[in-house]
Amino acid sequence: MKIACVGGGPAGLYLSILLKRDDPDHDVTVHERDPEGSTYGWGVTYWRPLLDRLHHHDPESARAVEEHSVTWRDGVAHVGALTARHRGDTGHGIGRHRLLEILAARARSLGVRLEYGHEVGADRPPAADLVVAADGVGSALRARHAGHFGTEVRAGRNRYLWLGTTKVFDAFTFAFTATDHGWIWAYGYGFGPGHSTCVVECAPETWTGLGLDRADEGEGLVLLEKLFADVLDGHPLIARPATGDGVLPWQPFRTLTNRVWSRGNLVLLGDAAHTTHYSIGAGTTLALEDAVCLAAALREHSALPDALARYEAERRAALLPVQSAARYSARFYENLPRYLALPPEQMFALLGQRHSPLLPHVPPRLYYRLDRAAGRLAPLRRAKRRLGPKMARLAQTRALAKAGG
Secondary structure, three states: OEEEEEOOOHHHHHHHHHHHHHOOOOEEEEEEOOOOOOOOOOEEEEEHHHHHHHHHHOHHHHHHHHHOOEEEEEEEEEEOOEEEEEEEEEEEEEEHHHHHHHHHHHHHHOOOEEEEOOOOOOOOOOOOOEEEEOOOOOOHHHHHOHHHHOOEEEEEEEEEEEEEEOOOOOOEEEEEEEEOOEEEEEEEEEOOOOOEEEEEEEOHHHHHHOOOOOOEHHHHHHHHHHHOHHHHOOOOEEOOOOOOOOEOOOEEEEEEEOOOOEEOOEEEOHHHOOOOOHHHOOHHHHHHHHHHHHHHHHHHOOOHHHHHHHHHHHHHHHHHHHHHHHHHHHHHHHOHHHOOOOOHHHHHHHHOOOOOOOHHHOOHHHHHHHHHHHHOOHHHHHHHHHHHHHHHHHHHHHHHHHHOO
16 A cells, blocks of 8 residues: 555654554655654653553564653652652653654664655645544644544643653652642653653633733743742753744643544544543553554455544544543643642542542542542442443433434
């Protein structure tokens, strides 16, 4: 097959690797509009199950990813002057630049053509048997046929900002700071020997009350460094290069869904097909799993329509519990003051339960006591874990029935 991947992020690059491993005769080109080495973001997170899958599908790139990743086991929550620390599952962080370098080098070694600085016009898709739209949440290829795909974008309430710092966190760190205009908080995690990602979030009234909507980049960073001085230990916060107006790029998170994922020989992959709130740390994992599923479907079905149908069906089913968890996680942070009056260890426990569909409807202290009791009763805990995905499936079934009349 002749295959064109539009977008040189993790999804497009990893798909190109898998396709060439499956069949070296595939003619695969990745088209990326930005120059090589330029990317957004700082570090990305993933968990051990993803790394195991990467080792299974392409051991060489998996070894390089693991070698250049940092690892943590603990989570730390700072609520004002109080701190709680919990041991959790093993998490990993890797710089987005490093991840893309690894995948690009591996793709080239297999014979994939990488065309950087090459923007594909939505009205002139590449001539290929299969065109993969892996060009992110703002996909131009998808936008041209938004009516067909049934694209919907819902903006969240809170504002967030993606930053870096030279402070290297030894655990996945949450920091919650009270101000005269409400709470503001940060998530921090290491991704290399000298840097960490630091995502800052707050309600819109806090954002405007603190003047962050009006502050230029320098003023905004200074203010945030003061607000999180206790966890930064004197280290600076670092923004991406300014876009020209000198203002920090605060924005609401956009949750994107599509009614269908393919149109003829055009198929959506990664963030072009779906997004989940960053607070569950699943974006890169889901993009790579999309690539694994699409490659498998193309390998096992000679007819392109059958392959794309299988890919979409399998990924939709796999995404249901993740999308449910993401919705409730975002809702937790949008209602954060409800939980911050708790003692830190209780608040941290509910932070770990933020994916639960029951949490918004039960008083926090009562939920904490019930959760502790459920932890001693395995059947109740298993039932609680199953409830979120079942509710998500029911909601999707109703939505599809309504859409289809």
